[in-house]
Amino acid sequence: MDPTDLYTLLGVGRRATTDEIEAAYAAWLARTGAGRPVGETADRLRYAYEVLSNPQRRSLYDSLVAETTGGGALEFELVVSADRLALLDTLQVVYALLTLTPRQALEDGRRPLNLGLVIDRSTSMRGERLAKVTAAVALLLDKLAPDDALSLVSFSDRAEVVLPAATLGAAAQSVQPETAAAWRAPRRQLQAIAASGGTEIFQGLRAGLAEVTRLAGEARTSHLILLTDGHTYGDADDCLRLAAEAAGRGIGLTAFGIGADWNDSFLDALVAPSGGQSHFIEQPADVLPHLEERLKGLGAIYARNVTLQRGWPAPFTLRGGFKLTPFPQPLAVDADPIPLGDLEGRAPLSLLLEFLVAPQSMSARFRLPLHAHYTTPGGAEEAIGRDAPFVVLNREGEAAPPAALIEAARRLNLYRMQEKAWEEAQSGKLDTAAARMRRLTARYLETGDLRLAKQAQLEAQRLAHLGTMSLEGRKVLKYGTRSLMGQTGT
DSSP: OOTTOHHHHHTOOTTOOHHHHHHHHHHHHHHHOSSOOOSHHHHHHHHHHHHHTSHHHHHHHHHHHHHHTTOOSEEEEEEESOSEEEOOSSOEEEEEEEEEEESSOOTTOSOOEEEEEEEEOSGGGTTHHHHHHHHHHHHHHTTSOTTOEEEEEEESSSEEEEEEEEEGGGGGGOSSHHHHHHHTSHHHHHHTOOOOSOOOHHHHHHHHHHHHHHTOSTTSEEEEEEEESSOOOSOHHHHHHHHHHHHHTTOEEEEEEESSOSOHHHHHHHHGGGTOEEEEEOSGGGHHHHHHHHHHHHTOEEEEEEEEOOOOOTTEEEEEEEEEESSOEEOOTTSSSEEEEEEETTOOEEEEEEEEEOOOOSOEEEEEEEEEEEEOTTSOEEEEEEEEEEEEESSOOSSOOOHHHHHHHHHHHHHHHHHHHHHHHHTTOHHHHHHHHHHHHHHHHHHTOHHHHHHHHHHHHHHHHHSOOOHHHHHHHHHHHHHHHHHHTO
8 A cells, every 4th residue: 555645545634633533534424324335435534534543553554654755854644525436427526635744953043134125106106105104124134133134125206225135234334335325224215205296116126126136045045025906007018027037036026905906816926936825904004913934934944935836647637726834825836836935934735726627438546646845944855745546437436524624615715706796897787796706795794704704795785876886896806716725724
């Protein structure tokens, strides 16, 4: 038997408790009916239960798996929705839940940062938005360590380097006169930023990337954080090329949209090459907590530049993918390899993959390779993963998917529902969009999220009476549903 496959066979995670293992086995027995089940599947599941429900045998098994997978920096856990596929003349759907977890705490402690902030100062940022952003950055200065590097660029239709890239502990004593002058009174420099002009994000990103690149290297985690409240004009393709260039240099990207008027699809595409995060900041006062949360994650990197390798067998097509933790974010499933970002903050890196399986006319066996590559903080290149076995039979599989995978798949479909409602509203299918929003209201109530349920109900009413959805409501539902998905990966 494949020694790495017992948890998958039983449909539980590697960190499952004895009670969860017993419940999974009991649930399978209940589905098979009276009597002692027989056959290959029954023997395999019985063996998995006997090993994993016995602490001594499970401990020995886990140690053997660690040796088999090479004992690298990360542990790999895989659960699939079914490993037995039926002979059908229609497409079938298979879900895979992957989790990468650090084996131990960082030996070298916190990794220094090379952080570049790119701040929108266009006319729409005038007033509270720009004031809250600059105040948050001023407070952020006190939360960085002396060996961290920081740079700050503001932009509208042109960019200005407000704080050149420098290590905080020596910024004011820089040998470069312009750098030293800017850093002698950094808070005064922040207060002098004034809103004016249009929004050209490329100008800010290009200047920000140039600053971060100056101090980039293996010793620091290099990352750009963009804060904007509007659409960029005429330079979206240039921005995407620049984001891919930054990812190629090992520089990550986070994009925060403030308010309701920015282009969420564009920001998703912008962070995709580096496996970064895009998120919605609803109120200007929330800027500081979001920045603090990013710093917390970026300061503890357990694996850098994690990627999922492609190479599925012919019947399998990857239709969709979503990173659940350390932050929820759709995956660039067409990329090769698929960027997953960094494993940060000692939170697991977990993702849900959705595969379509082509119609099958005869019994067959397949192995679906699910392997990740990454770089350790020390610079070593490592790989980890597993081939998930599948067999096509003239009957459906006997084991039900584990609860965590079922819930993650449900919330992925919930996310798609709200996306579909927006598409329908945009294309003029108002009655269909309103009906979908009413169904979403009920689904949100099932999750226990009353705020999202109320927002969906409000948007359904708005569609029925005004023929449109609000931009704010659109983002509340989109990013609120993403947060729900992240909860399934914890």
